[in-house]
Amino acid sequence: MINIDQYLDQKRVEINRELDCYLPSSETGAVIEAMRYSLEAGGKRLRPILTLATAETLQGDSPRLLPLACAYEMVHTYSLIHDDLPAMDDSNLRRGKATCHLEHGEAIAILAGDALLTLAFELIADYGLRHSCPGKALLIIKNLSSASGVAGMIGGQALDLQGEKENLSLADTEKMAALKTGALIRSAVYCGAIASGAGETELKALDQYAQAIGLAFQVVDDVLDYESSPGELGKPSGVDQAKSKSTFPALMGLEQAKKRADILYDQAIEALQVIDEPTELLEAIARKLVYRSS
Amino acid sequence: MINIDQYLDQKRVEINRELDCYLPSSETGAVIEAMRYSLEAGGKRLRPILTLATAETLQGDSPRLLPLACAYEMVHTYSLIHDDLPAMDDSNLRRGKATCHLEHGEAIAILAGDALLTLAFELIADYGLRHSCPGKALLIIKNLSSASGVAGMIGGQALDLQGEKENLSLADTEKMAALKTGALIRSAVYCGAIASGAGETELKALDQYAQAIGLAFQVVDDVLDYESSPGELGKPSGVDQAKSKSTFPALMGLEQAKKRADILYDQAIEALQVIDEPTELLEAIARKLVYRSS
Numbered sequence: 001m002i003n004i005d006q007y008l009d010q011k012r013v014e015i016n017r018e019l020d021c022y023l024p025s026s027e028t029g030a031v032i033e034a035m036r037y038s039l040e041a042g043g044k045r046l047r048p049i050l051t052l053a054t055a056e057t058l059q060g061d062s063p064r065l066l067p068l069a070c071a072y073e074m075v076h077t078y079s080l081i082h083d084d085l086p087a088m089d090d091s092n093l094r095r096g097k098a099t100c101h102l103e104h105g106e107a108i109a110i111l112a113g114d115a116l117l118t119l120a121f122e123l124i125a126d127y128g129l130r131h132s133c134p135g136k137a138l139l140i141i142k143n144l145s146s147a148s149g150v151a152g153m154i155g156g157q158a159l160d161l162q163g164e165k166e167n168l169s170l171a172d173t174e175k176m177a178a179l180k181t182g183a184l185i186r187s188a189v190y191c192g193a194i195a196s197g198a199g200e201t202e203l204k205a206l207d208q209y210a211q212a213i214g215l216a217f218q219v220v221d222d223v224l225d226y227e228s229s230p231g232e233l234g235k236p237s238g239v240d241q242a243k244s245k246s247t248f249p250a251l252m253g254l255e256q257a258k259k260r261a262d263i264l265y266d267q268a269i270e271a272l273q274v275i276d277e278p279t280e281l282l283e284a285i286a287r288k289l290v291y292r293s294s
Numbered sequence: 295m296i297n298i299d300q301y302l303d304q305k306r307v308e309i310n311r312e313l314d315c316y317l318p319s320s321e322t323g324a325v326i327e328a329m330r331y332s333l334e335a336g337g338k339r340l341r342p343i344l345t346l347a348t349a350e351t352l353q354g355d356s357p358r359l360l361p362l363a364c365a366y367e368m369v370h371t372y373s374l375i376h377d378d379l380p381a382m383d384d385s386n387l388r389r390g391k392a393t394c395h396l397e398h399g400e401a402i403a404i405l406a407g408d409a410l411l412t413l414a415f416e417l418i419a420d421y422g423l424r425h426s427c428p429g430k431a432l433l434i435i436k437n438l439s440s441a442s443g444v445a446g447m448i449g450g451q452a453l454d455l456q457g458e459k460e461n462l463s464l465a466d467t468e469k470m471a472a473l474k475t476g477a478l479i480r481s482a483v484y485c486g487a488i489a490s491g492a493g494e495t496e497l498k499a500l501d502q503y504a505q506a507i508g509l510a511f512q513v514v515d516d517v518l519d520y521e522s523s524p525g526e527l528g529k530p531s532g533v534d535q536a537k538s539k540s541t542f543p544a545l546m547g548l549e550q551a552k553k554r555a556d557i558l559y560d561q562a563i564e565a566l567q568v569i570d571e572p573t574e575l576l577e578a579i580a581r582k583l584v585y586r587s588s
Contacts, residue, residue: 029444029449029452030452030455030456031444031448031449031452032444035444078408082404082405082408085401085404087399087400087401087404088401088404105381106381107379107381107382107455108452108455110376110379110381110382110404111376111448111451111452113408114372114376114407114408114411114448115443115444115448117408117411117412118411118439118442118443118444118448119439119443119444121415121435121439122435122436122439122440122443124435125432125433125435125436125439126436128428128432129429129432129433129436134422134428134429134431134432135423135428137428137432138419138422138423138428138431138432139419139423141415141416141418141419141435142416142419142420142423145412145413145415145416145419146416148412149409149412149413149416150323150325150326150329150409150412150413154325154405154408154409154412155323155325157405158323158324158325158402158405161324161401161402162324
């Protein structure tokens, strides 16, 4: 039986240590300091943990994959920095701290986001060259760029902006969540799988798992935002409601939204059944993610 | 004898046609429309042309390299979009048209820049997978991400912002130009060289050439800004002076700045001498670039 809290804590330590290597505190400069500020703000490190946990499930070399895992955290953090900008969500609190643009100014925050996205691709390219697996690294870069581009995360952010002006339908809200949150989560799992030599069946099963937990993650996010106080979330709560955004609780009702998360959790577990190796680690992560309180 | 104007026109047609393929007018959506708006605004297409011309000089397969060339134009265009934002240069005119954020709103302009950067890496990864040259593609991605990241273009933009508050020295202004403009130009030449199988000697010579024309380009840009009217430039002129930015004419005097450009031109031509193949194409491009009027 896995002690999942201990596992997650351990992985966060490893990921944070690795992130530090790319932005050592000895390096100065406004942009680097802003990048470090936002990366160090913490967070769940869900995406990099999924990359590592997927690799461990497939008996892959998880420590070697740390740079790849960090690339995903950098892309995630860049998206948060840009998302929080005054022209976007105009948010002042993130991960319990002042948002990057409040702390470092808007211009530097824009550049810090750009630089984190750019650095992510450099880390993956470097990994492929160093470990003589250029083909795998290219597959990961292609998948990540597609997942975080206009057909993925950025497309989801655009839908989100649109949803602030007009109410999105439930179908559009699901699409928005699948793109804005889901696509990068799927890509993080894909990365761990490809780097560990997954076969077609495993890739497909893991993608179904990732799709389910990615959507569940957003549903739970909305539910928590609906129910919680700012102190618990580390970011302003009730924001979605105040902006009359299209959220799952608003569209389906709170109880139905919670039920939806349960069903997605079941689907995620179900998808893992075809994998030969023990999948309890990925199951435990799904459970933590769906049944969390912040 | 090359007809360089005809050559440049021809390449621009090819590049514009290729760019169209990635953002067909049939595709809708606010972000895609903003990406297309800024890409279609035209411009010299200097970076992609350098990629292609370098490949042609080394007898490489230039048409096959079009996606790589386009990736460089996308990175350049993303940097312009973000540079023009209200929090950055707050510019209203670019390539003779309203800037992206004026036309499409600030939020969409931020996302369009992000998406162009992301798409650039996707194009290169795709190229490497399609043509079974993953190692070369990874080298290009590593070089591009480094050149456009915090140790390259973004670092230069940060120095530029700093220069608006305090006057930069001539040395810092050169460093700023080398990073902000030079790094991407060098990377575009590197891309054409690596994709065409350049050897060490050629790589080094071409990099010296690119470094010289990159800096010359910025010196000439400053000189033109100092001397011209907005109609000729397609962007606001005298802006640098108005903001009392550190520019080459301001720091060295107009005549010395022009002389500096002459010397850099000579250095670029000199660097090409060790290359066995005819280099008149790259020489002609250097000449056009240094002795231009807009």
